[in-house]
Structure formats: C-alpha cells, structure tokens
Amino acid sequence: MEIVNFTPLASLLGGSLIGLAAVLLMLVLGRIMGATGILAAAIWGEDDRSWRWAILAGMISGPALFLMLTGGWPEITVPSSTPMLVIGGLLVGLGVSYGSGCTSGHGVCGLARLSPRSLAATLTFMLTTGLTVYVTRHVMGV
Amino acid sequence: MRLLLTYLIGLIFGLGISISGMANPEKVLNFFDIAGTWDPSLAFVMGGALVVTFFGYRWVLGRPGPSFDQMFHLPQNRSIDLKLLGGSAVFGVGWGMSGFCPGGALPAIGTGRSEVLIFAAALIGGMALARFINTHMSVRFQTPNYAEHKPAPHGPLTHLPRDVAPEADNT
Structure with a gap:
C-alpha cells in the first residue's frame, strides 16, 4: 500500500460544506439533499x-x-475509458433508482438520520465499489 | 426568495464537492484502492459532512417545520430488501468503473469536461431505463417509489404525492 495525494484539510472543509448544504436544504425546504x-x-x-x-x-x-x-x-482526472464511463453511468443510474439513493442521499443524509436502511445501502455500495476497483485495477489491470 | 436560497444551497454543495475532491474520479478511485495507491481523503469528506449534518439535522428537525414548506419530507420506506441492496450493489459497481457518483458528477458538469458530460448522459440513461421498466413491467421489477406509491412518478427519496402522503409528523 502506498498513500498518495492525501488532502485531509481540503476534504474536511469540502465535506463540511456538503453537510452545511444538506442542513440548509432541510431548514429551508424540508428536503433531503440527495443528488439522485x-x-x-x-x-x-x-x-x-x-x-x-x-x-x-x-x-x-x-x-x-x-x-x-x-x-x-x-x-x-478520469482514468476510466469512455466505454467504462458509459457502462458505469448506466449502472449508477439503474442502481440508484432501485437503491433509492446514492452517496449524498444515503451516505450523508441517511446516515446522519441514523437510518438502518441507509446504513445497509451505504455499506453495500462501498463494498461493491471497493471490489470493482480491486478487480479492474489488480485483476484485469485496466 | 425561495428559489434564490435553493440556488445558493446548491452553490454551497457544488463548492464543497469541488474543494473536497469528490468530483475527481482519480481521487475517488484511489480511496477505494487500499491494495494499491490509497488516498484516505474521502473518509474526511464523509466525516466532515456527517458530523455537520448529524448535529445540523438534530437542530433543524427539532423546529416546527421548514421555512418555505408545510412539513419535513423525510423518506418513509424502512424496508431493507433486495431492491435496496441489489440497487446499491449495482450502483457501487458503476461507481467503481467510472469513479463518478451522482453527487460528484452533477457539480462537475460545470467544468464542461467531456468525460463528465458522457457520464452524466449515461447516468440519466440508466435512470430512464429504470423508469421504462416501471411503466412496462410488473410491480416486482419496479423501483421502490414507483411500486409502493402509485401513482408516484417521482424519483427515489422524494416525497409522496400529496393525496397519499401521511400526516406530517414533525414532533
């Protein structure tokens, strides 16, 4: 394992702004900040x-x-080829429709509400994302 | 006023995504590549967002209601079923292939980069495919919102149609 491009402060600041936007959207419109x-x-x-x-x-x-x-x-920086982007995009669109949400809806808003459903969704997609990256990078060598 | 505030909230989200690195597939994929070139930054994105949202929601949801609506629109579906887990699993495969999730890709459209536009078009295509299944196949193949709250031509995680919406529970 090699640690690269670690930006804890920028990421913490960016993440806090994402959270601020989620809180403000609930305050103003009473809505969940889910991109999907x-x-x-x-x-x-x-x-x-x-x-x-x-x-x-x-x-x-x-x-x-x-x-x-x-x-x-x-x-x-996009390491994925165009076919990978197209197939990946289709799978994301299908998956979030059946899974009722993505990283922002389940991973931030749902977890912040301590929703068991969002926890199950987040653990599932984090796991399959990790497995997919492992397979594409270390098995297929893309 | 309502739409201006909403625009500004979107702007804060888009700026946060831009600063955090969530719009950058290389950074996102490196977070998941623990066996190779690992970039732990995204844990800090998630951590920062979660801490702010957790305490912010505790404050906001303790109020009588939102400023510009009658009630808080919170998801009512509580079932952990095959659609939730299967859909999330498929989402993860797509995220791992492309490096883009919807919340990262939508603000990234603003850079005008062709890769982002290709992904966004495919994302909308995948959503359209799910909607085609909703209108042409039986309930067991439909997305949760569509199957449970007919007629509910809404996307995931949105509120129920007014006529079937449950009583506001903002206590």
Whole structure:
C-alpha cells in the first residue's frame, strides 16, 4: 500500500460544506439533499420541479465559484475509458433508482438520520465499489 | 426568495464537492484502492459532512417545520430488501468503473469536461431505463417509489404525492 495525494484539510472543509448544504436544504425546504432524487424528480417529477432545477443550477455553478476563489478549476482526472464511463453511468443510474439513493442521499443524509436502511445501502455500495476497483485495477489491470 | 436560497444551497454543495475532491474520479478511485495507491481523503469528506449534518439535522428537525414548506419530507420506506441492496450493489459497481457518483458528477458538469458530460448522459440513461421498466413491467421489477406509491412518478427519496402522503409528523 502506498498513500498518495492525501488532502485531509481540503476534504474536511469540502465535506463540511456538503453537510452545511444538506442542513440548509432541510431548514429551508424540508428536503433531503440527495443528488439522485433531485435529478430524477427535476426531469420526471410531476410537481414542484422548480426548486430542483434551482439547486441543480447552483451545484453546476460550484466549480465556477471554486475558479473565482482559487484561480483554477477543480482537478478532474478520469482514468476510466469512455466505454467504462458509459457502462458505469448506466449502472449508477439503474442502481440508484432501485437503491433509492446514492452517496449524498444515503451516505450523508441517511446516515446522519441514523437510518438502518441507509446504513445497509451505504455499506453495500462501498463494498461493491471497493471490489470493482480491486478487480479492474489488480485483476484485469485496466 | 425561495428559489434564490435553493440556488445558493446548491452553490454551497457544488463548492464543497469541488474543494473536497469528490468530483475527481482519480481521487475517488484511489480511496477505494487500499491494495494499491490509497488516498484516505474521502473518509474526511464523509466525516466532515456527517458530523455537520448529524448535529445540523438534530437542530433543524427539532423546529416546527421548514421555512418555505408545510412539513419535513423525510423518506418513509424502512424496508431493507433486495431492491435496496441489489440497487446499491449495482450502483457501487458503476461507481467503481467510472469513479463518478451522482453527487460528484452533477457539480462537475460545470467544468464542461467531456468525460463528465458522457457520464452524466449515461447516468440519466440508466435512470430512464429504470423508469421504462416501471411503466412496462410488473410491480416486482419496479423501483421502490414507483411500486409502493402509485401513482408516484417521482424519483427515489422524494416525497409522496400529496393525496397519499401521511400526516406530517414533525414532533
């Protein structure tokens, strides 16, 4: 094992802002900060879609605010090939629809509410993500 | 006012994702690569987010209600079943292949990077596939929200339609 690019302070600060956004969304609108649910209902929901588009617009503006504050775009390095991104994206979209949430909905908001359902979901996807990374990097050598 | 506040909340989330490294697949995948090049940073993202949300929710949910709505919309589904675990397992496989989760990828769209746009299009395609199954197959194959609260054309983790919503329980 080799530890690389460890950024505890930036990650703690970024994580705290994610938590702050989740708390504020509950305070203002009484809603869970789940990226999956917000995206799905923004596209297909039947009522009250406006706040979901507003929050998505805010999220997408995040990197530009980061650029203004730091003078550079957030670093994005994508080791996966295009087919891996497409298949991965399809599986994520299917999986979060059946699993009723993702890292933000289950992993942050659900765990903070001490929901057993979210704990089960989070442990499951953390495990399969780890296994997938192990298989792609160390077995298949992608 | 309501939409402006909501936009600003999204902005805080997007900035947090950008600072934390969750928008960077290489960093995310390294967190899971304990056997190789390990980057423990994401534990600090999760830890920071959880501590703030845990104490913040305790305060907010103790209030009579949110500022711009009648009630707190909290998920009512409590069953730990095959759909929850199977869906989460499939999500993890996709996350491990791509390095993007929805909360990391949505803010990253703002960088305009082609890889992010490809992933986001596939993500929406996967959600659309689940919705196609909802409308064309029997209940046992439908996503939890759709199967349990007909008619409920909502995404996961959203509130129930008003006519079947349970009494507000904000105590």
